[in-house]
Amino acid sequence: EAGVAQSPRYKIIEKRQSVAFWCNPISGHATLYWYQQILGQGPKLLIQFQNNGVVDDSQLPKDRFSAERLKGVDSTLKIQPAKLEDSAVYLCASSLDLRNTGELFFGEGSRLTVL
Amino acid sequence: DAKTTQPNSMESNEEEPVHLPCNHSTISGTDYIHWYRQLPSQGPEYVIHGLTSNVNNRMASLAIAEDRKSSTLILHRATLRDAAVYYCIAYGGATNKLIFGTGTLLAVQP
Numbered sequence: 001e002a003g004v005a006q007s008p009r010y011k012i013i014e015k016r017q018s019v020a021f022w023c024n025p026i027s028g029h030a031t032l033y034w035y036q037q038i039l040g041q042g043p044k045l046l047i048q049f050q051n052n053g054v055v056d057d058s059q060l061p062k063d064r065f066s067a068e069r070l071k072g073v074d075s076t077l078k079i080q081p082a083k084l085e086d087s088a089v090y091l092c093a094s095s096l097d098l099r100n101t102g103e104l105f106f107g108e109g110s111r112l113t114v115l
Numbered sequence: 116d117a118k119t120t121q122p123n124s125m126e127s128n129e130e131e132p133v134h135l136p137c138n139h140s141t142i143s144g145t146d147y148i149h150w151y152r153q154l155p156s157q158g159p160e161y162v163i164h165g166l167t168s169n170v171n172n173r174m175a176s177l178a179i180a181e182d183r184k185s186s187t188l189i190l191h192r193a194t195l196r197d198a199a200v201y202y203c204i205a206y207g208g209a210t211n212k213l214i215f216g217t218g219t220l221l222a223v224q225p
Contacts, residue, residue, distance in 0.1 A: 035215075040217075041217060042217050045212055045213070056212060103161045103164070104161065104213055105161070
């Protein structure tokens with residue numbers, strides 16, 4: 001079974017530039033999550049989708065971050081404009097549905113460096 | 116969401132058992148206890164979860180205290196590949212959100 005796919009794996013940009021990350025969840029997984037992981041910290045949930053609807057985006061800095069999940073499958077996370085503090089690994093995860101017992105499958109992440 | 120407390124780091128020797136503790140004194144009756152681990156340069160990986168009873172799977176065992184205020188993840192024979200950050204999470208059915216703390220960094224010595 002294919003896992004969660006993310007791209008790009010690495011991205012280096014200058015502050016105030018924009019960047020987009022792509023995620024393809026495991027086939028059939030209705031719930032998709034984006035996490036931000038700053039070096040030395042645990043992953044922080046940014047946004048959670050159920051199919052193509054947003055369930056929780058309370059931790060998403062909406063002035064610069066946006067995410068969408070068109071057609072309830074792939075998702076993109078965009079940052080515009082980027083700040084130095086956005087340097088982190090962006091992890092995508094998926095699970096079968098909201099009422100599962102919490103088993104999430106994570107991708108390898110997209111590492112962003114903002115200079 | 117219930118808060119969990121874990122030691123920042125632990126060390127173990129290869130082929131010895133490892134007991135990773137977690138305190139979750141504010142856990143609600145419907146919260147599952149989940150453990151994930153994160154190997155270097157990888158995303159977190161599900162290890163095990165439980166509600167009230169002890170659980171075993173091919174990766175580990177989970178021992179849950181009778182009052183559910185603490186739990187212990189048991190790796191029966193540590194290998195070098197078990198060196199990772201281990202996260203204990205109280206997974207709330209009401210919020211359906213996995214909230215990670217800072218976890219325990221496990222070092223395994225040969």
